[in-house]
Amino acid sequence: MDKLLLMGLNHKTAPVDIRECLAFTEADARMGLDRLAGDPAVEEALIVSTCNRVELLLVVADADRAVASAKGVLGQIKQLPLTDFEPSLYVHRGQDAIRHLFRVAASLDSMVVGEPQILGQMKNAYRLAAEQKSTGVILNRLLHRTFFTAKRIRTETGIGDHAVSISYAAIELARKIFGELSARQVLLIGAGEMAELAVEHLIRQHTGRIFVANRTLERAVSLATRYKGHAICMEEVADHLSRVDIIISSTGATGYVLSHGDMKGIMRRRRNRPLFFIDIAVPRDIDPLINTINNVYVYDIDDLNEVVDDNVQDRRREAVKAERIVDEAVIQFRQWYRGLGVVPVIKALRAKLHASARAELEKTVGQMPHFTEDDRRAMTRMMDALVNKILHAPTSYLKSDGCIGDRGLSLDITRKLFRLDE
Secondary structure, three states: OOOEEEEEEEOOOOOHHHHHHHOOOHHHHHHHHHHHHOOOOEEEEEEEEEOOEEEEEEEEOOHHHHHHHHHHHHHHHHOOOHHHHHHHOEEEEOHHHHHHHHHHHOOOOOOOOOOOHHHHHHHHHHHHHHHOOOOOHHHHHHHHHHHHHHHHHHHHOOOOOOOOOHHHHHHHHHHHHHOOOOOOOEEEEOOOHHHHHHHHHHHHOOOOOEEEEOOOHHHHHHHHHHOOOEEEOHHHHHHHOOOOOEEEEOOOOOOOOEOHHHHOOHHHHOOOOOEEEEEOOOOOOEOHHHHHOOOEEEEEHHHHHHHHHHHHHHHHHHHHHHHHHHHHHHHHHHHHHHHHOHHHHHHHHHHHHHHHHHHHHHHHHHOOOOOOHHHHHHHHHHHHHHHHHHHHHHHHHHHOHHHOOOHHHHHHHHHHHOOOOO
16 A cells, blocks of 8 residues: 555645646646656556646655656646645545545545536546556556446435536526426526526526527627527517526626516416526526516525535535445455555465475476376376465465454565575
């Protein structure tokens, strides 16, 4: 475990201007992996770079030299003085590095807990490292276990089930009202950023036609073109209320864009079909009294924030289950890693005993000229079976969980007892 090392910075340790300066493009990552792979202190390497983190995962021969090399790669490739970013760096080693990696992949270390993008970004980083041939036995096993653990957390917990952004919370509410959103028509009033994000979420739900109204018609046409919708004048909004199902409003108006009086007769023309308002403007665009009309639903920014806050709490509760799964995965990987040191000793022990047995067999057979080839084969089979029986008990012990606490001592004694290093 002492050969594993993770160095990096993220949204908790570095401001956005530092993270921007150190963000790696694919070309940067390939260059960095090549430089690390050529360093005698580094045996394997992986670079993860997102908008919220830059991390280097290494298998090292010399930890101190590897850390210095990794810092040098960051500074040289991004042409940034070490003093600018060194205070933001963290270094995790061994088990702590493994746990950190599992938590990152499961989005437990993300700015928004439960966000799904990080796992895909880590898979891309691993693909790139594999292409550069900078990974080996340890990182290959570790990354596959990382992806398996993240998938298990997604399956067994609800960490990604609830909306934790304003725009997506609005869509979650709309789905509660309408069920399926397919074919539902949308009216976008104004061009606020969150309203645009909400429309993008709606499009993923295969909504119907989108109408865009804005104080400046040119801006409405631009947005409508982007969403393959239809631009209308602000004066046409009232006429379209009888046609659309979802209204997202985010203007910069100082008063209500739609008042309770504007809704007179509209629900009758709609034959009382539900109408859903998402008011993301501050100050509000939609008169809250409209919410008193039957089958009309008005949600403002405070309502949406309340939904988000509730959902954040739900994700935090699910994160407790996810942390338990991470701990289990760390233990399992630690057991596999510790087994790596056993294999060379068992191979050396087996080779030495078989070599000694063969030497004795040849000596014995050489003194018995009457032995036939069949006799020789029979003696060889007996010799192999005897060696395997002798090796069974020590091999089982070295591989067993009972050896974990003092495995290093057991391996050292085995080497000395059988003089494996001679």
